[in-house]
Each structure stands twice: as structure tokens, then as C-alpha cells.
Amino acid sequence: MNDVAARAGVGLKTVSRVVNGEPGVAPAMVERVRAAIDELGFRRNDSARLLRQGRTASIGLLIEDLGDPFSSQLGRAIEDVARERGSLVFTGSSGEDPQLERDLALTFCSRRVDGLVVIPSGDDHRYLLPEMDAGVAVVFVDRPAQQIEADAVLTDNAGGARQGVAHLIRHGHRRIGYLGDLPRIHTAAERLRGYREAMAEAGLPLDEAWIAMGPTDPATVIAEVHRLTSSGGVEPPVTALFSGNNRITLAVLRALAALKQPPALVGFDDLELADLLTPGLSVIAQDPIALGRAAAELLFQRLDGDTAPHRRIEFPTRLVPRGSGERRPSPPPATS
Amino acid sequence: MNDVAARAGVGLKTVSRVVNGEPGVAPAMVERVRAAIDELGFRRNDSARLLRQGRTASIGLLIEDLGDPFSSQLGRAIEDVARERGSLVFTGSSGEDPQLERDLALTFCSRRVDGLVVIPSGDDHRYLLPEMDAGVAVVFVDRPAQQIEADAVLTDNAGGARQGVAHLIRHGHRRIGYLGDLPRIHTAAERLRGYREAMAEAGLPLDEAWIAMGPTDPATVIAEVHRLTSSGGVEPPVTALFSGNNRITLAVLRALAALKQPPALVGFDDLELADLLTPGLSVIAQDPIALGRAAAELLFQRLDGDTAPHRRIEFPTRLVPRGSGERRPSPPPATS
DNA sequence: CTGAAAGCGCTTACAG
DNA sequence: CTGAAAGCGCTTACAG
Numbered sequence A, B: 001m002n003d004v005a006a007r008a009g010v011g012l013k014t015v016s017r018v019v020n021g022e023p024g025v026a027p028a029m030v031e032r033v034r035a036a037i038d039e040l041g042f043r044r045n046d047s048a049r050l051l052r053q054g055r056t057a058s059i060g061l062l063i064e065d066l067g068d069p070f071s072s073q074l075g076r077a078i079e080d081v082a083r084e085r086g087s088l089v090f091t092g093s094s095g096e097d098p099q100l101e102r103d104l105a106l107t108f109c110s111r112r113v114d115g116l117v118v119i120p121s122g123d124d125h126r127y128l129l130p131e132m133d134a135g136v137a138v139v140f141v142d143r144p145a146q147q148i149e150a151d152a153v154l155t156d157n158a159g160g161a162r163q164g165v166a167h168l169i170r171h172g173h174r175r176i177g178y179l180g181d182l183p184r185i186h187t188a189a190e191r192l193r194g195y196r197e198a199m200a201e202a203g204l205p206l207d208e209a210w211i212a213m214g215p216t217d218p219a220t221v222i223a224e225v226h227r228l229t230s231s232g233g234v235e236p237p238v239t240a241l242f243s244g245n246n247r248i249t250l251a252v253l254r255a256l257a258a259l260k261q262p263p264a265l266v267g268f269d270d271l272e273l274a275d276l277l278t279p280g281l282s283v284i285a286q287d288p289i290a291l292g293r294a295a296a297e298l299l300f301q302r303l304d305g306d307t308a309p310h311r312r313i314e315f316p317t318r319l320v321p322r323g324s325g326e327r328r329p330s331p332p333p334a335t336s
Numbered sequence C, D: 001c002t003g004a005a006a007g008c009g010c011t012t013a014c015a016g
Helices: A002-008 A014-019 A027-040 A045-053 A069-084 A096-110 A126-133 A157-170 A186-201 A216-228 A247-256 A286-301 B002-008 B011-019 B027-040 B048-055 B068-082 B098-110 B125-132 B157-170 B186-201 B217-229 B246-256 B287-305
Strands: A058-063 A087-093 A116-117 A137-142 A150-153 A175-178 A211-213 A240-243 A264-268 A282-285 A312-313 A318-320 B059-065 B088-093 B115-118 B137-141 B151-155 B175-182 B211-215 B241-245 B264-268 B282-285 B313-317 B318-320
Touching: A002 A027, A027 A150, A027 A175, A027 B048, A027 B318, A045 B048, A058 A069, A058 A096, A058 B211, A069 A087, A069 B068, A069 B088, A087 B068, A087 B115, A096 A126, A116 A286, A116 B211, A137 A286, A150 A286, A150 B217, A157 A175, A157 A186, A157 A264, A157 A318, A175 A186, A175 A216, A175 A247, A186 A211, A211 A216, A211 B125, A211 B287, A216 A240, A216 A247, A216 B115, A240 A247, A240 A286, A247 A264, A282 B282, A286 A312, A318 B264, A318 B287, A318 B313, B002 B011, B002 B027, B011 B264, B048 B175, B059 B098, B068 B088, B068 B287, B088 B098, B098 B125, B115 B287, B125 B137, B137 B287, B151 B157, B151 B287, B157 B241, B157 B264, B175 B186, B175 B217, B175 B246, B186 B211, B217 B241, B241 B246, B246 B264, B287 B313
Parallel strands: A058 A087, A058 A116, A116 A137, A137 A150, A150 A312, A175 A211, A175 A240, A240 A264, A264 A282, B059 B088, B059 B115, B115 B137, B137 B151, B151 B313, B175 B211, B175 B241, B241 B264, B264 B282
Antiparallel strands: A087 B088, A282 A318, B282 B318
16 A cells, blocks of 8 residues: 555555545545556455454354355355355364364454354353453354353254154154264254153153164164164164254164165254155254354344343244155064 | 553563463563463454464355355365464355356455465456466366466366266167256366267267256256156157256256156266165266365465466266166157 | 554564 | 564544
């Protein structure tokens, strides 16, 4: 900018005015400055500008894995809102690692992002308190903050699981297996709660052996499916399964493909090809785009000065019956 | 930092030394500065630091749609490399809109990102020349730059399509339909070329009516599938289809689900549930993670000062036979 | 309508 | 081992 001013033979402030389209500059001056800008190929350095203005017009998005469809659709929605608000977004994948989540969050804060949208992995977010006190707006999505009070945009996880399990019960199932993620993950715990509630509401007994909360790698999930559905495992086998997230559902589908009489199945989270399977996959769908939009809008509301108490927004789920969840129970092999 | 210096009763530079862990500070001083930092809750402002250092330790990632699995997996790979290099990444979805691509790219450049990784939508990237001259490193992925010379990391699109179509020919097909994206998109044009080459190599005649390059919304694709495969459309109907990308493949699968005698199908790009369909979906798979890694690594090589001529890296595709592409031709309805 | 001075929060290049 | 001065590229608050 200095160079432009020198070249045009004007003051620095005049260049600044022209660059920012501020009024009150003589047309001849504007012309001279414009020419100098073109000759020098000048472009305003927004980082310097924002440093002086005391904000960065950027937000940080902390997700589990950018490569996961749920996260990336949520991210896209946030990106869109940010653009409407003239903000740029930094993304960072924590890979379900609390330490990495913390490092990334603090790195973003060191860059002085205006705000943070986070799908948390960790179970203690007190490390964010100093940052929030310093004025960084923070909104949690998909899972709430732990150990601190903060805005949260969530799916009704318990309600969704209850809805899915009730659907299976309505189709005649009494022994229903549940495959979920580690219970330390909030969504996993909530969904398990929904399963228990649905069973209790229907007055059905529940055998703890029907519940598998654990690592969700395909091998483990497949082994659990076998334990739940074939003789040699739980006795009598379950006639239906509820799977707690899309990764688990994928593994369950692969396990069921090998069975002659597969149990009924409802999965939490929709999958792209779910309607093209035989039978179609019945799911409890959540809406990552709605979650992302709501989170970003809440964040910008806070940045606009909204200091109302922390909000907790909850989105309902949607049951999508496609076949797999409407299969009737087959009599247990032992009795047939 | 000024406040910390005042509080600790030391010079600004001493605080800077402690904060950055530079050697040569008396232990007692370090202690005093540390204490002041804790009391004030001070955190270094990296944006200011980087402004002084003349770089931003951030790169821009310009993709078509963060919500698309191909883009987001590629993005995740770039994120990982960037983290290894101490860089943060801004993401922006251009939504296949050249104007938006340009706006986003220039916005990133105004923030003075060190480099740009771009999956281009537009057909003229001369707007980037001034930025590249100013020192911004740019690497194109998935599609090459247009009208300018630049580094590019690509998939062997023509080779992949040729491989897929040859696979169909090997299984007895002679009339093969091709459903692709708009030919102005580089990958679409290349894949069509591969189709033509495979047909020519096999000495098969090719009817231009077998080719549908156009909008890829589901309704249009489904209509084209009907035109190609049912009587009343091309005569005689094709016995196999090659679909040019994952979005098209999805629509084709939905159209085929309604047919009693579906044609064989090979799709470009893999899909998550492809192996669970009946029959399994045969695909030409590309590797978004390898593309992303290679692009990011090339970018950082450039940032490290590598000034070798522009490079063009091409990754091979992989044919994954799963059933749909191995179906033999059924005799055309007219002859049966 | 125009511009010189001070400052955003840091680091660089020096001097002591 | 320590720190005062200048500067990164802009804007803010003023004075003319």
C-alpha cells in the first residue's frame, strides 16, 4: 500500500479509501490511485486489515473426520452460512482423539478465530473456558460439551432410537439386539437409553447379553452379530437388531449377507444406497445439514452480540421404513 | 504481550523469547514471565506473529462440494498432510460454479494463504496468474488447470473408462451405452474418450445415439437409461451401460431397479455399499486419498522452494468386478 | 477532500 | 543475558 501511495503520489490513507471504496475522494485522485494499483498488481492484505480491526472473519470447524459423510455434509452447511456472513472456515479432523481435538481447538484459538463449531470427541472441555472468556464464541454440534456450559445443537438421539426399536416391536419382535458405540460417547449412551426405554414401554424383558457396546471395527461388529443371531451365542437368538450408527450398520449388513434367515434391522443414520439394497434398509435418519445450519446460525448470532443463556436445540429424527425393519420374526431355530 | 512485559517488569523481547521457548533467558526471568502469563491468561496471537513473519501457515482448499464423499475424502488427506507441516486449511465449496470458484480463490489469496489446492470448476484460470507470480503455490487436483500452466494431480480418466468398457466387451457386449457429465468438464471428456478408444480397439461400431452427455440430475439420467435400454428408444437397445461418475451411477441404479432384464453396468467411482447390492456393483475405482496426499505434498514441496517445471502426476484406476459388470448380454427383446 | 501519526500484536535486527 | 527501536500491512482517530 505504501508503494501504491508513493507511485500515485498520494497519502497512505487515500489509497486505503480507494481500496475500500470509501466516499469523499476526488475523482481525479481515485483515477491516479487506481492506475497505480493496476501497474503494481496490488491486492489488499486482508490478514493485516483484520489484525487491525481486531477480528479475523474466520471460524474453526472441528469435526471427527472430514472424510465421513455425516461430518462433511454438516461442514458444507456451515461453510454456506459462513460465506453468507463473510467468514472463512478452517477445518480440522480430530479423529475421535480428545488430545488432538484440544490441540486443534487451541491452535484455531491462537489464530484468533472469531468462533468455533465443534463436534466433540473429548469428555472434558474445560480447556475452552479461558478462550470463551476471552470472547471466542463456541457452539457444540451432534454432542454436547462436557464439564462446561455451552450452546449445543443436537439430534434427539434417545427419541430416535426409541422410535426405531418401537418400530421393531410393532412388527412382532420381542428379543432385540443392540449394537452401539462406546458408551463414553454421548450419542451412543443416549441411543442405548432410547432402546431401553422402548423395551420398557412395551413391557418387554431385556437381557443385558443382547447389548454390545464396543469397538466398532467391522471384525468386532461381525463377531457380535454372530453371537446375537446364531445358535451357540445368546439363547434363544434375537430376531431383530438395532445398530447405533452408520459405521456399525455397514458391518452389520455385511454380516447379515451371509445368513439364510437374517434378523430384522433398523439402523441409526441413513446411507446413500439404503433404498437399493434387498431388502431396503430401514433407518432412523438425522439431518446433518439442518444441524450444521442451525449451529452456524447460532454461532453468528452470538458473534452479533447475543448474550442470552446457553441454548440447547434438538432436532427430531425421521423413521424411514424400507423393508429390513419390517421383517417379521422367524421362530428361533431351536423351536423349528 | 505488552501487558505481560509490564506485569513481569521485563522487556517485550524477553516475553517473546519465553513464549517461543528461545534459549538464553535467565531461569529467574523465565519464571517471572511464566507467572505473569498465567495470571493474565495470555496466549500468543499467531495471526500477528505470522503477519510479521510474512507467511500465514495456512492453505486454501477449493473443492466442488465438501458434502460429496470424493471431495471430502480428498480434503481429509490434504488436512492430514497440512497438519504434519504445521499448516491450517481453509475449505471452500465452489458448487461447480466458475464464478464462485474465482471469488473463493481470490478471497483466500487476499488472506495471503501460502498455497492453494483446487479442484477446478471453471475453464479459464488466468485469473490466478497474478497470484502465482506473487508467490502463491497452486496445485490442481482431479482436473487440470485451463489456459495456464500449473501442477496437476490427476486420475487416469481415459484409461479407467477404457478399462471398464473393455471389461464389458470381454463379457460379450457389443452395444454399450455411455452416460456422462457435461463434456466441458475435463474428467467427463476424458472418460468419454476412453469409451471411444475401447470400442475402437475392439473393432466395434459405435452409434452416437448410445452416448448421453448431459445434466446429471436423477430425472434426466433415468430418462436416458430408458431411452437406451427399452424398446421405443434406441433400436436395438444396448445390453450394457457405462456410467461416468458416482452421481450418475446412483441414478442409473435406481432406473435399473425397475427393469426385469437390466443391462450390465460398470460405474466410474466406487460407492460405499456397492458390494452389498444384488448383484454387486462393478466399478472403476479411483483413490481420492492418494490424490489428496500427492497434491498436498507437491504443494508443500513448492512452498519449500522447489522450482522445477510444472509436474503432472497421474494415478491409475482399479477395476473392481462385483457382478453387475459381468452380466452377459441378453438377446434384444425384438429377436427373442 | 486529504494525510501524518499512532497502533493492532507480534518479530527482526541491533546494541548493550 | 536483556531490551529499545523499527517494521509486517493495514486502519483508527485526528487535524487540517
